[in-house]
Amino acid sequence: xxxxxxxxxxxxxxxxxxxxxxxxxxNAFHEGWRVYQMAVLDPETIAAVKLTLFAVICAVPLNMIFxxxxxWAITKxxxxxxxxxxxxxxxxxxxxxxIAGMIFVLLFGARSSLGAWMIAHGWKIxxxxxxxxxxxxFVTFPFVARELIPLMHAQGTEQEEAALTLGANGWQIxxxxxxxxxxxxxxxxVILCTARCLGEFGAVSVVSGHIRxxxxxxxxxxxxxxxxxxxxxxxxxxxxxxxxxxxxxxLKLYVEKKMHYGKGSI
Amino acid sequence: MxxxxxxxxxxxxxxDVLKDVNLEIESGELxxxxxxxxxxxxxxxxxxxxxDVADSGDIYFDDQNMVDVPVRERQVGFVFxxxxxxxxxxxxxxxxxxxRVKPRxxxxxxxxxxxxxxxxxxxxxxxxxxxxxPWQLSGxxxxxxxxxxxxxxxPRVLLLDEPFGALDAKVRKELRQWLRQLxxxxxxxxxxxxxxVEEALEVADRVAVMQNGKLEQVGTPSDVYxxxxxxxxxxxxGQVNVFASxxxxxxxxxxxxxxxxxxxxESFSAKIDQIYDLGSVVRVDxxxxxxxxxxxxxxxxxYKALGLKKADLxxxxxxxxxxxxGDYSI
Amino acid sequence: MAGSKPFxxxxxxxxxxxxxxxxLFYLSAVVLIPLSMLFVKxxxxxxxxxxxxxxxxxxLAAFRVSFMSAGISAVxxxxxxxxxxWVQIRYQYPGRRIVDAxxxxxxxxxxxxxxxxxxxxxxxxxxxxxWLDKIGVRVAYTSLGIIVAMTFVGLPFVIRTxxxxxxxxxxxxxxxxxxxxxxxxxxxxxVIFPLLLPATMTGAAMAFARALGEYxxxxxxxxxxxxxxxxxxxxxxxxxxxxxxxxxxAIAVTMLGLSFLVLLMINVLQGWQRRRVTSL
Numbered sequence: 001x002x003x004x005x006x007x008x009x010x011x012x013x014x015x016x017x018x019x020x021x022x023x024x025x026x027n028a029f030h031e032g033w034r035v036y037q038m039a040v041l042d043p044e045t046i047a048a049v050k051l052t053l054f055a056v057i058c059a060v061p062l063n064m065i066f067x068x069x070x071x072w073a074i075t076k077x078x079x080x081x082x083x084x085x086x087x088x089x090x091x092x093x094x095x096x097x098x099i100a101g102m103i104f105v106l107l108f109g110a111r112s113s114l115g116a117w118m119i120a121h122g123w124k125i126x127x128x129x130x131x132x133x134x135x136x137x138f139v140t141f142p143f144v145a146r147e148l149i150p151l152m153h154a155q156g157t158e159q160e161e162a163a164l165t166l167g168a169n170g171w172q173i174x175x176x177x178x179x180x181x182x183x184x185x186x187x188x189x190v191i192l193c194t195a196r197c198l199g200e201f202g203a204v205s206v207v208s209g210h211i212r213x214x215x216x217x218x219x220x221x222x223x224x225x226x227x228x229x230x231x232x233x234x235x236x237x238x239x240x241x242x243x244x245x246x247x248x249x250x251l252k253l254y255v256e257k258k259m260h261y262g263k264g265s266i
Numbered sequence: 267m268x269x270x271x272x273x274x275x276x277x278x279x280x281x282d283v284l285k286d287v288n289l290e291i292e293s294g295e296l297x298x299x300x301x302x303x304x305x306x307x308x309x310x311x312x313x314x315x316x317x318d319v320a321d322s323g324d325i326y327f328d329d330q331n332m333v334d335v336p337v338r339e340r341q342v343g344f345v346f347x348x349x350x351x352x353x354x355x356x357x358x359x360x361x362x363x364x365x366r367v368k369p370r371x372x373x374x375x376x377x378x379x380x381x382x383x384x385x386x387x388x389x390x391x392x393x394x395x396x397x398x399x400p401w402q403l404s405g406x407x408x409x410x411x412x413x414x415x416x417x418x419x420x421p422r423v424l425l426l427d428e429p430f431g432a433l434d435a436k437v438r439k440e441l442r443q444w445l446r447q448l449x450x451x452x453x454x455x456x457x458x459x460x461x462x463v464e465e466a467l468e469v470a471d472r473v474a475v476m477q478n479g480k481l482e483q484v485g486t487p488s489d490v491y492x493x494x495x496x497x498x499x500x501x502x503x504g505q506v507n508v509f510a511s512x513x514x515x516x517x518x519x520x521x522x523x524x525x526x527x528x529x530x531x532e533s534f535s536a537k538i539d540q541i542y543d544l545g546s547v548v549r550v551d552x553x554x555x556x557x558x559x560x561x562x563x564x565x566x567x568x569y570k571a572l573g574l575k576k577a578d579l580x581x582x583x584x585x586x587x588x589x590x591x592g593d594y595s596i
Numbered sequence: 597m598a599g600s601k602p603f604x605x606x607x608x609x610x611x612x613x614x615x616x617x618x619x620l621f622y623l624s625a626v627v628l629i630p631l632s633m634l635f636v637k638x639x640x641x642x643x644x645x646x647x648x649x650x651x652x653x654x655x656l657a658a659f660r661v662s663f664m665s666a667g668i669s670a671v672x673x674x675x676x677x678x679x680x681x682w683v684q685i686r687y688q689y690p691g692r693r694i695v696d697a698x699x700x701x702x703x704x705x706x707x708x709x710x711x712x713x714x715x716x717x718x719x720x721x722x723x724x725x726x727w728l729d730k731i732g733v734r735v736a737y738t739s740l741g742i743i744v745a746m747t748f749v750g751l752p753f754v755i756r757t758x759x760x761x762x763x764x765x766x767x768x769x770x771x772x773x774x775x776x777x778x779x780x781x782x783x784x785x786x787v788i789f790p791l792l793l794p795a796t797m798t799g800a801a802m803a804f805a806r807a808l809g810e811y812x813x814x815x816x817x818x819x820x821x822x823x824x825x826x827x828x829x830x831x832x833x834x835x836x837x838x839x840x841x842x843x844x845x846a847i848a849v850t851m852l853g854l855s856f857l858v859l860l861m862i863n864v865l866q867g868w869q870r871r872r873v874t875s876l
Binding site for chain 1: 315316317337338339340341342343344346348350352353354363364367368415416418419
Binding site for chain 3: 027062066105
């Protein structure tokens, strides 16, 4: 019984998770190291990496600050329509990435009055970097908040109350009590948020305009190379993202262990 | 520092948490707030600290009205039921916290802080555990750290929420005596919340018994125990037999006497239903002829001397009883 | 005190105004205002025009393809997700932690990368596609391909929803059932499965929602033939690329409405799950 169930489960995982990974790495390297190196060091690829990292640097800190603020407001205070607010925060997860990109086209595209006015004044959002950043922020919006709200809810407010009776002010409570208590949860949320930023495809695809060396993120570069039948190149660039994903999983594993440790110890 | 509580009311939606509570706590007194869960005792304690806000009423520390004073300016020492020690800080850092977060002008030098923390550690007898983290401590040790942390800010009053609630029976007894001794030493106005009668009677100078958001009785332990003002207090303070057939006569089990032969004076007969030998005392369940089920407690020697057996017919007399007018409910 | 309503009562901890202010401002700026554009835009359309767009054969076909494929992949994920969660919680075996980390791969792997890798694996020249082709099964560029991609992206949901519930359940109920004389099958079908059903369905609904909106991993393997293997997000993009914003808006609003329905269903399921598990 045990071995049968385990066999089926692991076989399913092997087919759906391992095979694509192996195929990808095989395709990335089978024409040799030089081809791989050329694809990865191609100026367009490097530009795409830079743009992707830029989007990460913009989106992650903003979503982190938002996540901290939202979790503080929601878990430390009572106010009306709290559950509704939580539902709204989760909203970007239910919106298809394509629609997420599309709403920014509707808002800032050349066809909208706002977009036309902004383009006339030299602010191009759509088919340019700001659009990519906005779309990235939208799709990764809930990650940090969503990780912190249940964690801080479970921790309650007793520690903060204790600090208050000992004379600490708001900033001292936040930095010396709350933040150290949620640090692993926060890091966890940031990791998930970063991973999604690195790999977002649908939303970014709609707003980018696919201008090579200008508005291509790494995952869009993969698509372009693939559609041009440069398979080795596409897989080589994709392998960069796979390394990112594996790093994410490892970090996640480490942080999960830390969080578990923290929970069990008190 | 004396505390005056004046007509405090608080309700949560339609439920009254506190109904017009008035209480005065003298300077240097150790007061217990005693009551079953949901009686409002913890709410009242949290209001003294400023952690809960009353709908109406006033709280005075000496002559200063504290109602609008925020928590961090009240200078109260509060020991939480589950201690709320900061898990990422060592024992030392926990105790030093209140000293370190003071505004720069009022803050002591770090040598002074070190000295003060070491003093406090000495007071709670934990000098050698200064660098431990909370999870490395036993329940009793955590409790003492929480107390030292609360004392570090030189509080005007000390408030403890179920201070022994999370401890096992043996540690609880030891800490109880220790707290009493500490109070003799410090003479700080102290209020603690408990649902344990024995604890309140043993530790406190005075006891305030609460029920359903109201103060039932305030008095010294022996006052409250021997001269209860209501049936609730009498029942809450210990085991009690209610003679429904005799218009709500209340008798404690040890105040019922069992006789093998009919004694002189008023007595009534009953049949022995069960006998429990509890070591130092023997508990006997009796069924009176009027149909009341009552319990009596007697010493082992007396039990042996009487030679009681199950289903024996015996006579009982009442050494002392209470009756409360207009209160027959059980 | 001024009032007894909680909203007006003085807050104990500081920072309420600041944190709620940041939250509402950022939420509005990043999510609510852009999203409301979709609805504003959709009011430009008359009901008749909307209906004409939505009821066109190609749009209906795309919705059918999206819903059918997402539904089938959700069922596959429910069955195998249950099995995998069971194995992960109940059995100790070497490499269990690695498998545990691997399960999140679909969350961590960019969708375009997943798309090209799945295509390469399942095309007739690929390692899996080659053998499947021998038994007459074509996956890449068929509707089967869409299901495969959607199954991949939805894989973690059922597992991650079930695991904590299974953990909490422990072996007590099973043992109680066995002591009361049930055989393995009876204990499973009458005790364990009913307790885990709400969580399984919640996870499956989440996988369904994700699959419905999925774009990146599907388009590479789907073939994208109108009427046959064209999913709704792709149709929206092709309308956008033709600058047919009204059609794109009409389809997107419909899609969003349906997504909200799924979200509502997930909330109901979660409530059911909480009642069933916390009453233990």
